[in-house]
Amino acid sequence: MRADRLAVTAALAELDAASLRRRRRVIEACEPAGAGTRARVDGRTVRVFCSNDYLGLARHADLTAAMHAASAEFGAGSGAAHLVAGHSRPHHELEEQLAAFTGRERTLLFSTGYMANLGVLAAFAGRNETVLEDRLNHASLIDGARLAGARLLRYAHADAAAAALALEPISDCTVIATDGLFSMDGDVAPLRELAALAARRGAWLLVDDAHGLGVLGASGRGSLELAGLDAAAAPLLVGTLGKALGCFGAFVAGDRDVVELLLQRARTYIYTTALPPGIAAAASAALGLAQRESWRREKLHALIARFRSGAASLGLPLMDSASPIQPLLAHDAARALRLSEALFAAGFWVSAIRTPTVPPGSARLRLTLSAAHSEADIDAVLQALDDAWRHERKP
Numbered sequence: 001m002r003a004d005r006l007a008v009t010a011a012l013a014e015l016d017a018a019s020l021r022r023r024r025r026v027i028e029a030c031e032p033a034g035a036g037t038r039a040r041v042d043g044r045t046v047r048v049f050c051s052n053d054y055l056g057l058a059r060h061a062d063l064t065a066a067m068h069a070a071s072a073e074f075g076a077g078s079g080a081a082h083l084v085a086g087h088s089r090p091h092h093e094l095e096e097q098l099a100a101f102t103g104r105e106r107t108l109l110f111s112t113g114y115m116a117n118l119g120v121l122a123a124f125a126g127r128n129e130t131v132l133e134d135r136l137n138h139a140s141l142i143d144g145a146r147l148a149g150a151r152l153l154r155y156a157h158a159d160a161a162a163a164a165l166a167l168e169p170i171s172d173c174t175v176i177a178t179d180g181l182f183s184m185d186g187d188v189a190p191l192r193e194l195a196a197l198a199a200r201r202g203a204w205l206l207v208d209d210a211h212g213l214g215v216l217g218a219s220g221r222g223s224l225e226l227a228g229l230d231a232a233a234a235p236l237l238v239g240t241l242g243k244a245l246g247c248f249g250a251f252v253a254g255d256r257d258v259v260e261l262l263l264q265r266a267r268t269y270i271y272t273t274a275l276p277p278g279i280a281a282a283a284s285a286a287l288g289l290a291q292r293e294s295w296r297r298e299k300l301h302a303l304i305a306r307f308r309s310g311a312a313s314l315g316l317p318l319m320d321s322a323s324p325i326q327p328l329l330a331h332d333a334a335r336a337l338r339l340s341e342a343l344f345a346a347g348f349w350v351s352a353i354r355t356p357t358v359p360p361g362s363a364r365l366r367l368t369l370s371a372a373h374s375e376a377d378i379d380a381v382l383q384a385l386d387d388a389w390r391h392e393r394k395p
């Protein structure tokens, strides 16, 4: 871009013309404080259907109490990178708890999932080696392969046969990377087939289960538990703390030496300030609740079933998702935006997802459900969706 204001104005005008300009809404208050599914936003009270707080833990009093206690003891900030003087007891305990939860020997905390993916790909994919990825992988997995200087090869979404075919002429594939539960479609990766392919080809299988952890599987251990796969089948697991666990941050889980090598090599681990200790303490509390209070997961799945059967009977364009991520296809970006605005005016905050987050022509409304929602919330949003869709259908 030219260093010129007009070029910037023109670029913004282009986004407007394509209905692709994004904007933020300001959450002024949570109503009632501590609940989490209603918020005062841009001067209006709305029910929130676009948060990743799947288990309803983000505002739980145990988390905020743990955060306050650890901050009072260790400070608001960690003060340094983990390898300098930033790695405190709350971090270390959380790593051990996450290792036990994921059934791995060891885990390593990262400040965000984005950084975890950049770090793990740069550590395990060499320059000019091939990384094979699902076409709909999260942006951080794509960027990670690019930053590693690897050759990025992509296969059709969730198509393990296409993945195997793509690898046939390739001899230097070192990492196969996939989302566990896909963030924009709500479906799961064919993990058993990908694990077999990775084993056959001597590649690492990297599973990013940011959305699946805490939500999928009989005990909430995520998409690998759902697929019945152990640590040997998927030796690199990325999880985040900012979604079902309601906090912030991320981790990579693996065997002892894998994690040690990551600690030695991952630049996004080494050259950045450690997470605030209070966040680590809150995540520990969240992990305990996610394991002890299985009713959260059960309630969430009951709400998902209620939403899907209601939406199906209303003839809404559901996608094939059994997860808390429930997209409704609008195809056109302007239409998705109109639907989202209509819902907001009716008191429901549902985001419109457009390109480049999803491929062109597949713009959608993306609802996310939470254990903090009630059955009445689900029924109300279905009614509002029906109204909005009916209005769109009018000539």
Ligand SMILES: *Cc1c(COP(=O)(O)O)cnc(C)c1O
Pocket: 111, 112, 113, 114, 115, 117, 138, 140, 179, 183, 208, 209, 210, 211, 240, 241, 242, 249, 250
């Ligand atoms: C949200 C997400 C990330 C990024 O995690 P952050 O902690 O928010 O940076 C990475 N991968 C997937 C699949 C995600 O959904």
